[in-house]
Amino acid sequence: MAAPSLRRSLRWLALPVVLVPLGWLLFTGLGTDPRVIPSPLVGKPMPAFAGATLEGGEFSSADLVGRPAVVNFWASYCIPSCVDEHPVLLDLAARHGDELQVVGVLVNDTPDDARGFLDRYGQVGWPNVLNLDGDISIDYGVIGPPETFFVDADGIVIARHVGPLTTDEVARQLAALGLTP
Amino acid sequence: MRRIALPVAVAALLALGALVVLELMRPSAAPTRAEQARLIAAELRCPDCQALSVAESQTAGAAAIRRQIVEQLAAGRTPEQVRAYFVARYGEWILLAPRSPLAWWVPPAAVLLGIGVFAWWLGRGRGAVAPTASPTGKARDRIRDEVEQLDA
């Protein structure tokens, strides 16, 4: 049995034992953002998808082989986020349309509403897959529009961006894809 | 009457317990596919809600996942495979309960530890207290108990 004075001193150990892990937990918790969720698809081949498009045609992800791609999940009801990122996407397609392919995928939306959105905020030159049954959203683990996936020329997903796309993010991913922003 | 009351009560309780065990041991019908689907849906998190399960949520996203669960089960996959299918796409986050054994065993271990400390504390002062039940002084004990009871 330790001497009483030693026991008394040992009691004070309770303070750092309690406070240090708690402090670590609280402050590291503050440094994280619970809304940003990493995708398990990063580093893996992009899930294949195909379907009817808003423009009336058909699209298949097999057509993307050989070129980097930007797969953007959006919807007409996602205001203001999808509205905010629309010009960024238009700019991306305008500047790099010959180096990569932008593809839009609707999330739980109707063709009429989607066309209304494009009429209002700007027509786009890339195909928009209807995804009416929602299977493509599930395959990509989409939490909610807007979400954008960057895929390299070999078909490997290199990044997922949750939320409206920003010019900074685009520049970052273009660099990662080996393209000059 | 008083002497047999508790043994009768305990016997009744044990009989009930035995019935319960027998009922649980009876081979129950295998869960239907709809029940299986509901169970899986209750354990998946609805991606575009706050903390609701896919079973409870009425969003279109949740409905699509419920439909997929049914399709997968119809294609012959096991519930574990269906869960793994969704984890592969959304990440561990899609499961409403973590799979890690740490998450499941820490709380019961803490409770058991608490009970252990409780038992140790109770045993600590045993020597200083006179035994409360003595075969000869039963009446005395009853009286003392009743008095303490009314006093409190």
Add this chain to the structure above:
Amino acid sequence: MIPTLGHITVVIGLAATIYAAAAFILGGRRGDPGVLASARRGMYAAFALVALACVAMVISLLTHDFSVVYVARNNATTTPPFYSVISLWAALEGSILFWTLLATGWASLVLYRYRARLPALMPWVGATLALGTAFFFAVMAWAGDPFVRVTPIGPEGNGPNALLQNHPFMGLHPPLLYLGYTGLAVPFAFGMAALITRRTDEEWLAVVRRWTLVPWIFLTAGIVAGAWWSYAVLGWGGYWAWDPVENAALLPWLTATAFIHSSMVAERRGTLRTWTHALVIATFVLTLVGTFLTRSGVVNSVHAFTTSGIGAWFASAILLTLGGALGLLIWRLPDLRDRRAPGAVVSRESAFLFNNVLFLGITFAVLFGTLYPILVEATSGARASVGAPWFNRVNAPIFVALLFLAGVGPALPWGGASWATVRERFAIPILSGVGVVVAAWALGVRDAAPLGILGLATFVLVVMGDEVVRGARSRARSRGEAAPLAVLRLATRNRRRYGGYLAHVGVCVMAVAIAVSATLGTDRTATLQEGESLAVGEYTLRYDQLVTEPLASDPRVIETRAELTLAGPQSGPIATALRDYPNSQTAIATPVVRTALGEDVYVTLLAYNTTSRAATIQVFINPLVMWIWTGGAIVALGALFAIWPDRRRRAVEAALAGG
């Protein structure tokens, strides 16, 4: 002008509480009543100042003064006056202002009440409370100023969050909850004062009982009101989702309940004193943790306020408070030695201690589950979710064990029970429990949860009934009173015990209601054309028509409602709606609930089609739900009965306090 005034009062309030803290410490050390009186006045002044600030904010909200950022974000010209006023606590900065109002209110009340009593303890109680409220003033002054202005002033505001303006309970749940949270600072302050002045005998416990039970009643009512509100508003038919913010409110409630039980042991038997002190510290620190979780953006939640720098302030406050209080406790550990040996294994105090172990077990489990995602992310970067399935599976057995203990505790005497007592006390309750289970089975109930809880609840109720009958009988015999009068007299002379019984009755009612509503409900979803009907259980619903029109109370909100006719045990016209708020991306469901004693009919409008006039509705039949809220009210009533002033007790307390 008014907002500027509001800001100035906050700054002066900070100064007042810092002054009060310093004066309390100085006056306490010197024993100078003049300095102490001045300190108290500083606290009263702080309360008056923050009250003025609240008035300023409410006026700004009512007059739609969009020069104030908070008003611009949470109010609009079309917001009804009721919702304008209660927007005081609708968002981060306002909620801290409201919190500070209540905290200074409690502090002023307690300091005024004991201004001429407990001269040894009160200076340190005052210092602790003053420091605590100073923290909240500091947060308002630096990190979350509610009166920040904006230029240019917009013509229209954002309006309150849609979910916070479609049900009047927004005016009930937060105030009740905050009254509970802020009130729990008072027992903590007494605990600190007891440690500092080394007066850790039963005096502080006798005083603190009422000051713990009153906030506890508010916290209980606030949690139940919150569950009721989310049930009525959110549309998924449930009332508790183990959301991090719900857990944040539950955690201090759990430790406070444990404290209420262990303080009885400490007061009567002189044991568990260190433990009781630790509990009062844990309760207060958990109220800070709760505030942290709600406001820091650390966890994903329905309630999440905007992320801001405030998280770091609260994290630091938690660490400092816990560190200081724990240090004080360790320093004074020798004063808290047990006065008596622990009682027998089968005794009331060991039942209470076991109760504490279980309550702390649930507290640990809930805290662990809430913080687990943060833990996982901090260590591995992965994201994990911990939701209702985990919490229910882990906590259910502990709650069941607690319910069983609620029947054991009242039957056992303090000190120890003889075998004869056990035999006598528990035979009939066990038989009754078994009988009820068999009867329920015979009536068709087959699910394990309702059966088990029914049996346990019966056991608990019969134990307590037996106690009442036994006491009334002996009293009637010895005084010749009629039985009912004997019960009444007995209850009013033993308020603590009988109030406790009533509270436990409420717990039994809630337990049965929760078990039944969770397992025996049904629901159906269907898409109907106008004129079609849907059958659910004993009810039939006919979908009559779809109506779209602006709300009378707030014309900016467009409501689309499905008008239905209900037939069955409850009948009549009902309507369920989806509302489009201008500041919300998605339509907000406004479900309708028809409540009866036996069950609720709950209808949500999921979707509608304006061209085909079809409506998709989900109908729930939820049994016994009203008994959850009623049970909660009974619990609160029981606690209220327990603390209701008693002439005899008041004389005793006055004698105690005079020392």
